[in-house]
Amino acid sequence: MVPERVRVVIGEDDVLLREGIGRLLDDAGFDVVALAGDADDFLRKAVAHKVDVAIVDVRMPPGWTDDGLRAAVELRRRRPETAVLVLSQYYEPRFALDLIGERAEGVGYLLKERVGDLDAFLEAVHRVAGGGSVLDPEVVGRMLGRRSPDSPLALLTAREREVLAAMAEGKSNQGVAKTLCVTEAAVEKHVTRIFNKLGLSPTAAEHRRVHAVLTFLRSIT
Structure with missing residues (x-):
């Protein structure tokens, strides 16, 4: 069941995109409780705030490789009840499979360009919050x-x-x-x-x- 007020944390190193996503979600009625600019801070805040949905970029500091993805996988291990939506600038099917693991409920993988399609992006956030799964159409x-x-x-x-x-x-x-x-x-x-x-x-x-x-x-x- 989707909470009446969905609590969200956003992990994105680009400050403009991070703030922009936060504003979009806030305007759409989500409760954006924390923002993070690196993978370690994202994971810490997602766990501490016990969020309903965590949105995170794949490539983040400190390593600038797949740090965000690994943080998302760890978050799913620690808090299986938290939905995770990963954003990626690149088409990487391995990332999608690593994220999903054995459990596709409450998980999504979108290309970053999809954020520009506001309706599709918000629908994806709502879907993972409700326990559904989302894969970017381009990736599929x-x-x-x-x-x-x-x-x-x-x-x-x-x-x-x-x-x-x-x-x-x-x-x-x-x-x-x-x-x-x-x-x-x-x-x-x-x-x-x-x-x-x-x-x-x-x-x-x-x-x-x-x-x-x-x-x-x-x-x-």
Whole structure:
């Protein structure tokens, strides 16, 4: 369940972008409780403030490599209830998979350019805050192009792969239907076939939609 007032921490070394994202989220009704300019400070503040959502850049001080990503992974280890949205200037499928690990709930990976699309960015923050997952459409598209012929995805039809890719972006069945210009009932049938072909049986403890997305990621990275 999404809290009535979502508490957010932002980790970004560029002061203008950091302040800009903070202002956008504040104007949209989020409670931005802390800002950080390096990965260590980001992790410290995210844990101390017990935030609902942590937004962080992949490449940050002190190392300027994947410090932000590693801080995000550590935050997910320490506080599994905190949703994490990682921003990256670069297309790095490994980063997305490292971040998600075995648990795709409440996690997102977006290219930084997506912040300029305010509606899409805010939707992504809301989605991870509610326990959903978000992958940047550009990342998903490039990943699909790298699909191995012997991956489980080879069992899927072209349309089913399109549906799964849209699911990986975080879209609901209604969102998938709108994107592909089909009925929601048709999407539901495709989703059921995807689950069956990937061997994802319904259980009380597992979320098949999340596992389908993880299968998608592991098969093309």
